Amino acid sequence: MAAEQEESVHLPLEMIEIIxxxxxxxxxxxxxxxxxxxxxxxxxxxxxxxHLQISKHSNPHNLFMQENPNSKGFFSLVKFEDxxxxxxxLLECPCAWDNFLAFCDGVLLLSDISYNKLTLWNPSTRxxxxxxxxxxxxxxxxxxxxxxxxxxxxxxxxxxxxxxxxVYSCKDKAWTRKRRIQDIGLVQIGSGVCVDxxxxxxxxxxxxxxxxxxxxxxxxDDELKVLRKPKNVNFTGKMIDLICLRDSLCMCCIGRGxxxxxxxxxxxxxxxxxxxxxxxxxxxxxxxxxxxPLLHFVGNKILIVWKxxxxxxxxxxxxxxxxxxxxxxxxxxxxxYTESLFxxx
Amino acid sequence: MAAETGTPTTLTLKSNxxxxxxxAESAAIxxxxxxxxxxxxxxxxxxxxxxxxxxxxxxxxTYMNGISAIPADEEKKKSYRDKFLSDKDxxxxxxxxxxxxxxxxxxxxxxxxxxxxxxxxxxxxxxVRRKFGIExxxxxxxxxAVKEEHKWTFEGVETDDDN
Numbered sequence: 160m161a162a163e164q165e166e167s168v169h170l171p172l173e174m175i176e177i178i179x180x181x182x183x184x185x186x187x188x189x190x191x192x193x194x195x196x197x198x199x200x201x202x203x204x205x206x207x208x209x210h211l212q213i214s215k216h217s218n219p220h221n222l223f224m225q226e227n228p229n230s231k232g233f234f235s236l237v238k239f240e241d242x243x244x245x246x247x248x249l250l251e252c253p254c255a256w257d258n259f260l261a262f263c264d265g266v267l268l269l270s271d272i273s274y275n276k277l278t279l280w281n282p283s284t285r286x287x288x289x290x291x292x293x294x295x296x297x298x299x300x301x302x303x304x305x306x307x308x309x310x311x312x313x314x315x316x317x318x319x320x321x322x323x324x325x326v327y328s329c330k331d332k333a334w335t336r337k338r339r340i341q342d343i344g345l346v347q348i349g350s351g352v353c354v355d356x357x358x359x360x361x362x363x364x365x366x367x368x369x370x371x372x373x374x375x376x377x378x379x380d381d382e383l384k385v386l387r388k389p390k391n392v393n394f395t396g397k398m399i400d401l402i403c404l405r406d407s408l409c410m411c412c413i414g415r416g417x418x419x420x421x422x423x424x425x426x427x428x429x430x431x432x433x434x435x436x437x438x439x440x441x442x443x444x445x446x447x448x449x450x451x452p453l454l455h456f457v458g459n460k461i462l463i464v465w466k467x468x469x470x471x472x473x474x475x476x477x478x479x480x481x482x483x484x485x486x487x488x489x490x491x492x493x494x495x496y497t498e499s500l501f502x503x504x
Numbered sequence: 505m506a507a508e509t510g511t512p513t514t515l516t517l518k519s520n521x522x523x524x525x526x527x528a529e530s531a532a533i534x535x536x537x538x539x540x541x542x543x544x545x546x547x548x549x550x551x552x553x554x555x556x557x558x559x560x561x562x563x564x565x566t567y568m569n570g571i572s573a574i575p576a577d578e579e580k581k582k583s584y585r586d587k588f589l590s591d592k593d594x595x596x597x598x599x600x601x602x603x604x605x606x607x608x609x610x611x612x613x614x615x616x617x618x619x620x621x622x623x624x625x626x627x628x629x630x631x632v633r634r635k636f637g638i639e640x641x642x643x644x645x646x647x648x649a650v651k652e653e654h655k656w657t658f659e660g661v662e663t664d665d666d667n
Contacts, residue, residue, distance in 0.1 A: 173605075177613070185657045186657070189661070192650050193629050193632050194633070
């Protein structure tokens with residue numbers, strides 16, 4: 160058997176370049192040993208970017224990560240298939256961590272209980288980077304975000320505090336701190352959602368002009384700004400949440416009577432504030448106020464998580480809900496996971 | 505008795521080893537290459553497909569007929585594609601990816617390339633070299649170093665005569 164003469168296939172390079180980025184990270188790192196040219200191909204930043212795009216757009220493996228409450232120091236990688244979740248792997252975190260703060264391009268941001276010590280971790284490549292947040296003693300961080308600043312090819316961590324923002328550059332390994340020029344009345348900020356190199360947050364306010372969306376874009380001199388809302392949506396008193404669906408920013412908005420959830424999708428580009436209605440999830444059986452901002456496309460259906468941690472799959476064409484076997488899930492710190500070769504240098 | 509407008513048109517395709525196949529035009533035009541020929545009026549007689557052998561073409565036609573019989577339901581199409589590719593070996597898949605590329609069938613191309621990636625996922629470095637005909641151009645020291653750097657990725661690899 161071992162001596163069997165096999166004929167090899169001759170696939171042109173363009174075919175190889177279509178197939179190989181569809182491999183998971185573990186296989187890719189192993190196949191760096193195939194030859195020098197395969198190593199060069201897999202290490203190329205353009206390949207890393209392409210692999211990430213494929214991973215993001217299709218999430219072909221329907222992978223999710225969750226903090227594991229049973230064994231502290233571990234995350235579980237779970238896969239959704241045939242309306243069922245199963246655990247793929249328990250991933251041991253490389254550091255003692257207490258808080259999961261943000262996720263972007265395959266990289267997680269974790270902190271210790273004091274918020275002094277931060278760790279970036281790519282579980283797929285098993286790379287880590289540790290650094291300190293030097294301002295924790297004087298200001299309490301309200302929210303975090305991670306983004307890839309393409310203008311300077313730098314991965315950055317942004318921390319929003321009450322009266323300023325702090326940005327950590329992975330390239331420079333240094334923080335810069337800025338007092339905010341504009342008073343935007345920070346009240347209660349949701350988690351940062353990174354889309355296409357820009358971080359977005361919801362700032363929940365109950366004033367007359369209502370809840371609004373903030374964004375942080377390096378093109379605008381690292382300034383926290385308010386994004387224009389869709390003209391035809393009244394935000395006042397409404398609960399909105401942000402999610403990233405197929406690499407676009409989406410806003411979930413609970414409709415009147417709490418029985419439906421509208422999903423809006425933002426046009427591409429940071430300065431672009433045009434919004435289009437994507438769909439309305441109707442006949443919400445659980446109270447819509449229990450809606451958790453976690454949605455994920457599974458084929459042409461949508462996986463929805465409710466705040467009581469129940470999961471359902473919504474079929475938009477038939478407007479029906481299907482039950483999901485989520486017995487392996489614990490319900491906390493659960494987010495869609497994209498595998499990535501990327502790690503800030 | 506079908507009305508004239510509803511009469512299904514049949515095309516004849518010829519593989520590079522001179523096998524002839526009849527296929528409904530509505531199924532065959534999943535291939536952009538064939539669709540362009542039909543639109544240019546070059547599909548009257550026999551359509552020669554110089555880069556596809558008979559065995560592969562027969563398989564592609566099975567796929568064309570199967571997938572075009574499924575109404576616009578992406579989930580059903582996906583499960584058809586999964587089933588269609590499930591019993592194909594690596595060599596057959598490689599022939600199909602080349603055929604799908606030549607015939608310009610993006611849905612088949614995506615499905616077959618994803619399937620090849622799935623087949624490769626747990627394979628050894630030696631398997632990839634042999635199957636793709638790649639020469640190992642590392643010195644033994646270089647190879648040991650690159651393997652050592654990613655040592656953990658060699659766990660759980662399918663056993664094979666040489667890794």
